[in-house]
Structure formats: structure tokens, C-alpha cells
Amino acid sequence: MKVHLKIEGLPQLYKIFNKKKALDFEFAGQTIKDFAVGLARKYGRGVDQVLLDQTGAIDMGLKVAVNFSPLSYDTRMDTPLHDGDTIHLMTVG
Numbered sequence: 260m261k262v263h264l265k266i267e268g269l270p271q272l273y274k275i276f277n278k279k280k281a282l283d284f285e286f287a288g289q290t291i292k293d294f295a296v297g298l299a300r301k302y303g304r305g306v307d308q309v310l311l312d313q314t315g316a317i318d319m320g321l322k323v324a325v326n327f328s329p330l331s332y333d334t335r336m337d338t339p340l341h342d343g344d345t346i347h348l349m350t351v352g
Contacts, residue, residue, distance in 0.1 A: 260342050261285045262294065268350035269321075271309045275302050291323065292316075292336040294346065310348070322349045 265281045266272050276282055286297030295317055299306045312318045316336050323330045324347040330338050340346075 260287075260289060260340060262340060262343070263345040264298075265345060265347045266349075267347065269309060269348060271305065272348070275305045275309070289339055290336065291325075291330070291338045291340065291346070294340060295336070317348075320351055322351050323347070324349070 262284055263281065264284050266276070267280070273280060284294070284298060284301075286294055286301075288294065288297065292315075295310060296315075299311065310317060310321070317323055319332060323335050325338060325340065325344050327345075327347070
């Protein structure tokens with residue numbers, strides 16, 4: 260599956276992604292969890308440290324939206340994705 264990733268307010272990720280604030284990303288799977296795991300596998304431990312908490316879920320300090328719709332913290336890892344979706348990762352606050 261291929262999605263568009265947009266990053267807002269996460270300078271650590273900008274650095275990892277060669278100062279890009281947006282990129283297209285292909286991964287195996289169909290959920291936000293699959294996306295997060297694929298991103299960490301491709302870009303390494305730095306992504307793990309910025310994006311994921313100790314349980315492997317996207318950190319509570321980050322807001323996630325798919326196609327501009329914010330996702331609920333308790334169910335966001337299971338949110339289904341579709342080819343061409345846009346995922347926004349933002350800092351909370």
C-alpha cells in the first residue's frame with residue numbers, strides 16, 4: 260500500500276527524512292500499526308524513538324490524522340488505511 264505522509268512540528272523526523280516534511284511511503288499492511296512498523300523498519304531506530312512508545316504504539320504526545328480526520332488515541336493503531344490516504348503526524352499542543 261502507498262500513502263502520503265505529512266509531518267508537522269517534528270524536527271527529529273525532518274532530519275531522519277532528509278529535511279522533507281512530506282513523502283510517499285509504501286508498506287505492507289492495511290492499518291496505522293502496519294504503517295508505523297513499516298516506517299520504523301525502513302528508517303531505523305530514530306523513527307522508533309520519535310514515533311513509538313514502549314508498547315510499540317504511536318506515542319500519546321503525537322496527534323495522528325488520516326485525510327484530515329483526527330484519530331482517537333485508543334483505537335488509532337487499528338485504523339484501516341487505503342491506497343493514497345494522507346497521514347498527518349503532528350505534535351500535540
